[in-house]
Amino acid sequence: xxxxxxxxxxxxxxxxxxxxxxxxxxxxxxxxxxxxxxxxxxxxxxxxxxxxxxxxxxxxxxxxxxxxxxxxxxxxxxxxxxxxxxxxxxxxxxxxxxxxxxxxxxxxxxxxxxxxxxxxxxxxxxxxxxxxxxx
Amino acid sequence: xxxxxxxxxxxxxxxxxxxxxxxxxxxxxxxxxxxxxxxxxxxxxxxxxxxxxxxxxxxxxxxxxxxxxxxxxxxxxxxxxxxxxxxxxxxxxxxxxxxxxxxxxxxxxxxxxxxxxxxxxxxxxxxxxxxxxxxxxxxxxxxxxxxxxxxxxxxxxxxxxxxxxxxxxxxxxxxxxxxxxxxxxxxxxxxxxxxxxxxxxxxxxxxxxxxxxxxxxxxxxxxxxxxxxxxxxxxxxxxxxxxxxxxxxxxxxxxxxxxxxxxxxxxxxxxxxxxxxxxxxxxxxxxxxxxxxxxxxxxxxxxxxxxxxxxxxxxxxxxxxxxxxxxxxxxxxxxxxxxxxxxxxxxxxxxxxxxxxxxxxxxxxxxxxxxxxxxxxxxxxxxxxxxxxxxxxxxxxxxxxxxxxxxxxxxxxxxxxxxxxxxxxxxxxxxxxxxxxxxxxxxxxxxxxxxxxxxxxxxxxxxxxxxxxxxxxxxxxxxxxxxxxxxxxxxxxxxxxxxxxxxxxxxxxxxxxxxxxxxxxxxxxxxxxxxxxxxxxxxxxxxxxxxxxxxxxxxxxxxxxxxxxxxxxxxxxxxxxxxxxx
Numbered sequence: 266x267x268x269x270x271x272x273x274x275x276x277x278x279x280x281x282x283x284x285x286x287x288x289x290x291x292x293x294x295x296x297x298x299x300x301x302x303x304x305x306x307x308x309x310x311x312x313x314x315x316x317x318x319x320x321x322x323x324x325x326x327x328x329x330x331x332x333x334x335x336x337x338x339x340x341x342x343x344x345x346x347x348x349x350x351x352x353x354x355x356x357x358x359x360x361x362x363x364x365x366x367x368x369x370x371x372x373x374x375x376x377x378x379x380x381x382x383x384x385x386x387x388x389x390x391x392x393x394x395x396x397x398x399x400x
Numbered sequence: 401x402x403x404x405x406x407x408x409x410x411x412x413x414x415x416x417x418x419x420x421x422x423x424x425x426x427x428x429x430x431x432x433x434x435x436x437x438x439x440x441x442x443x444x445x446x447x448x449x450x451x452x453x454x455x456x457x458x459x460x461x462x463x464x465x466x467x468x469x470x471x472x473x474x475x476x477x478x479x480x481x482x483x484x485x486x487x488x489x490x491x492x493x494x495x496x497x498x499x500x501x502x503x504x505x506x507x508x509x510x511x512x513x514x515x516x517x518x519x520x521x522x523x524x525x526x527x528x529x530x531x532x533x534x535x536x537x538x539x540x541x542x543x544x545x546x547x548x549x550x551x552x553x554x555x556x557x558x559x560x561x562x563x564x565x566x567x568x569x570x571x572x573x574x575x576x577x578x579x580x581x582x583x584x585x586x587x588x589x590x591x592x593x594x595x596x597x598x599x600x601x602x603x604x605x606x607x608x609x610x611x612x613x614x615x616x617x618x619x620x621x622x623x624x625x626x627x628x629x630x631x632x633x634x635x636x637x638x639x640x641x642x643x644x645x646x647x648x649x650x651x652x653x654x655x656x657x658x659x660x661x662x663x664x665x666x667x668x669x670x671x672x673x674x675x676x677x678x679x680x681x682x683x684x685x686x687x688x689x690x691x692x693x694x695x696x697x698x699x700x701x702x703x704x705x706x707x708x709x710x711x712x713x714x715x716x717x718x719x720x721x722x723x724x725x726x727x728x729x730x731x732x733x734x735x736x737x738x739x740x741x742x743x744x745x746x747x748x749x750x751x752x753x754x755x756x757x758x759x760x761x762x763x764x765x766x767x768x769x770x771x772x773x774x775x776x777x778x779x780x781x782x783x784x785x786x787x788x789x790x791x792x793x794x795x796x797x798x799x800x801x802x803x804x805x806x807x808x809x810x811x812x813x814x815x816x817x818x819x820x821x822x823x824x825x826x827x828x829x830x831x832x833x834x835x836x837x838x839x840x841x842x843x844x845x846x847x848x849x850x851x852x853x854x855x856x857x858x859x860x861x862x863x864x865x866x867x868x869x870x871x872x873x874x875x876x877x878x879x880x881x882x883x884x885x886x887x888x889x890x891x892x893x894x895x896x897x898x899x900x901x902x903x904x905x906x907x908x909x910x911x912x913x914x915x916x917x918x919x920x921x922x923x924x925x926x927x928x929x930x931x932x933x934x935x936x937x938x939x940x941x942x943x944x945x946x947x948x949x950x951x952x953x954x955x956x957x958x959x960x961x962x963x964x965x966x967x968x969x970x971x972x973x974x975x976x977x978x979x980x981x982x
Binding site for chain 2: 278280281284285287288322324349350351352353355356373374375376377378
């Protein structure tokens with residue numbers, strides 16, 4: 266079965282996940298939602314083929330965004346990631362594939378629909394160009 | 401040290417001796433003259449009387465001689481009475497020389513026994529007239545003898561028949577002896593007198609020297625006391641101990657002197673102190689304390705001005721007391737001052753500790769507030785994302801007025817987002833944690849961009865921007881937000897239909913950006929306050945925002961090393977402007 270291209274939405278706030286799901290739906294992507302990093306890794310492991318990009322919140326209960334980013338950096342080094350956070354970029358200390366690395370951008374909340382769409386297109390495009398896209 | 405004299409110098413001094421001032425008083429010389437007159441007359445009367453008895457044939461001549469001698473002695477005595485010893489001396493001695501010479505002329509000249517009296521006259525002149533007088537008399541005698549000699553040579557004086565009786569010659573010799581003896585007595589008297597005078601002088605000098613020594617000792621004590629009282633660090637007790645130890649040496653008999661100083665209960669004494677009947681004391685008072693200074697002689701000493709003590713020693717003990725009082729008074733003032741300073745210092749320290757505690761508490765609260773702000777802003781942004789995204793979905797689903805309404809709601813959501821950003825930025829700017837990344841920025845372009853963005857959202861006011869090209873080295877994002885805040889503020893206060901003017905200009909090494917509105921203006925006394933957090937210029941003010949926008953602007957401009965302010969525009973409105981280094 267060929268799964269539709271899917272964006273994995275990782276955020277502990279259900280309404281945020283829903284809003285982002287609507288935005289990616291507007292781009293023609295399916296959405297998978299995870300409330301924390303652990304669930305996200307599980308879903309990713311199950312849907313590696315389908316998932317084309319990830320939106321990642323940083324402050325979450327359970328496995329937080331920083332740890333999740335590190336885990337994805339190891340397990341899916343070519344996965345396009347949009348970090349979607351209410352924190353100031355300067356206030357966070359990240360490791361692994363930090364924003365600015367190919368296929369990773371930081372998008373400060375709140376943002377317009379258009380901005381997220383552009384960010385997703387950009388990271389997916391970057392990964393395709395570097396030849397590391399999973400599919 | 402005496403310089404050795406040359407032979408020539410010695411000769412000169414011998415010929416012309418240095419003038420020695422006539423130290424012997426005229427009174428004494430006059431007395432000598434009177435004594436000599438009486439002695440001469442007495443000897444003359446006795447001896448001539450004896451000669452008249454021994455040689456009755458010469459009575460007439462002898463009487464004449466006696467009359468002349470008596471006359472001379474009388475005149476000399478009278479002169480002596482008037483202290484005219486020089487005149488009297490010369491009259492007596494000169495008259496006698498003349499008399500002897502006249503007598504010798506007729507009695508065998510130089511062979512006459514009376515010629516031997518010249519010797520006596522030289523002595524007499526010396527005794528009455530002093531050295532210069534004796535020289536004059538000696539010369540006169542020499543002249544007289546020379547006259548006699550001339551008389552012999554010219555034959556005027558007959559060769560003596562040597563008919564002197566041995567008795568007459570003896571009497572003449574005896575007369576000379578007696579005269580010499582009386583003169584010797586007078587010379588001896590003069591010597592004794594001179595000696596006594598020298599001794600007296602020496603004694604006086606010794607007394608003066610002793611007194612001088614005493615004064616020096618007294619001054620020495622005063623000097624030491626003055627020095628001791630100059631030492632600020634010395635305690636009162638140590639000072640009194642020093643002074644009491646120095647005191648005995650300054651009194652006239654240090655070997656039997658002891659001193660004691662008391663000050664209330666404190667007493668300090670020099671070795672050997674005990675109360676005796678020979679005591680000198682003075683009292684003093686300083687700062688409510690009573691003190692005394694006493695000096696005793698432990699053995700009896702001769703009476704002086706105050707018992708065995710000198711008048712000067714009274715002044716000395718009083719002066720020491722005065723100096724002690726001055727020192728004690730000044731030390732007390734100093735201690736009072738030090739106590740006051742210590743007290744104030746302690747108070748200040750306490751206040752400072754309390755301030756430090758308050759500051760620490762404030763810093764703690766500040767940190768807590770910052771954390772809270774971060775958290776709230778973070779959560780708000782998350783919620784705003786949901787609001788804005790959903791509004792956008794809704795807007796895309798409707799048309800007409802609802803679409804415009806949703807756009808308003810979106811603008812408000814953006815406003816809330818801006819406020820949240822301001823809140824966070826103010827907090828970070830205040831802490832100096834806001835990273836400023838400066839880069840050359842085209843301010844004209846930046847201003848134009850803001851103008852376009854604002855104009856797109858608000859069409860009811862016209863916005864003009866100057867097109868002078870100005871660059872500045874600044875954090876473009878931060879300065880853009882400053883400008884957005886100022887323009888937003890201007891729109892808020894300018895009535896619909898009004899005009900807002902944006903201006904950029906170069907001011908020497910700085911650039912000035914200004915935003916002029918047509919609002920009610922800012923009262924002069926509020927112009928500084930509105931840039932503070934949470935301030936409103938007026939209670940009824942339209943400056944009703946959280947008050948963070950202008951605070952953010954000020955902090956952002958200051959982070960660039962710039963200044964911000966507001967002034968009255970003519971005819972109405974305000975001009976908000978900031979300057980930053982170009």
